[in-house]
Amino acid sequence: MIYSMTQIESRYSETDQMGVIYHGNYPTWFEVARTDYISKLGFSYKAMEDSGIISPVVDLDIKYIKSIFYPEKVKIKTWVEKYSRLRSVYCYEIYNEAGELATTGSTTLTCIKKEDFKPIRLDRYFPEWHAVYSDVAERNKLGENLEVIKGI
Numbered sequence: 001m002i003y004s005m006t007q008i009e010s011r012y013s014e015t016d017q018m019g020v021i022y023h024g025n026y027p028t029w030f031e032v033a034r035t036d037y038i039s040k041l042g043f044s045y046k047a048m049e050d051s052g053i054i055s056p057v058v059d060l061d062i063k064y065i066k067s068i069f070y071p072e073k074v075k076i077k078t079w080v081e082k083y084s085r086l087r088s089v090y091c092y093e094i095y096n097e098a099g100e101l102a103t104t105g106s107t108t109l110t111c112i113k114k115e116d117f118k119p120i121r122l123d124r125y126f127p128e129w130h131a132v133y134s135d136v137a138e139r140n141k142l143g144e145n146l147e148v149i150k151g152i
Contacts, residue, residue, distance in 0.1 A: 059108035
């Protein structure tokens with residue numbers, strides 16, 4: 001699978017009264033990791049938004065396995081599980097400092113026009129993204145086990 005690893009340092013402000021990272025912070029961590037993954041593929045959400053297209057999360061799934069405590073540093077493994085011209089499903093595995101799997105999850109995103117919220121096809125508006133995501137999806141099917149690097 002083609003994936004990236006993103007390190008995040010937990011912050012005190014993210015904890016609950018037990019010193020555990022509050023469950024509501026995980027979607028933000030997913031977003032940080034997803035943005036890093038996209039950047040490593042050579043793309044930018046900002047550039048997409050500047051062209052009038054936004055990419056909202058339409059589905060979110062999280063499974064909490066182990067607690068993460070402040071001030072742990074975590075690593076988030078991110079990859080595209082499914083891709084079509086209309087939707088992308090990103091998956092995440094969060095590992096604690098001991099390297100244990102602490103959380104898994106996924107987000108489904110689509111691309112829409114900012115002006116009217118109508119869906120768009122990625123291949124028509126961003127053919128470069130489509131080509132790379134299609135390649136990643138094909139390589140994932142073949143079972144390649146590579147970390148994402150710039151210019152893949």
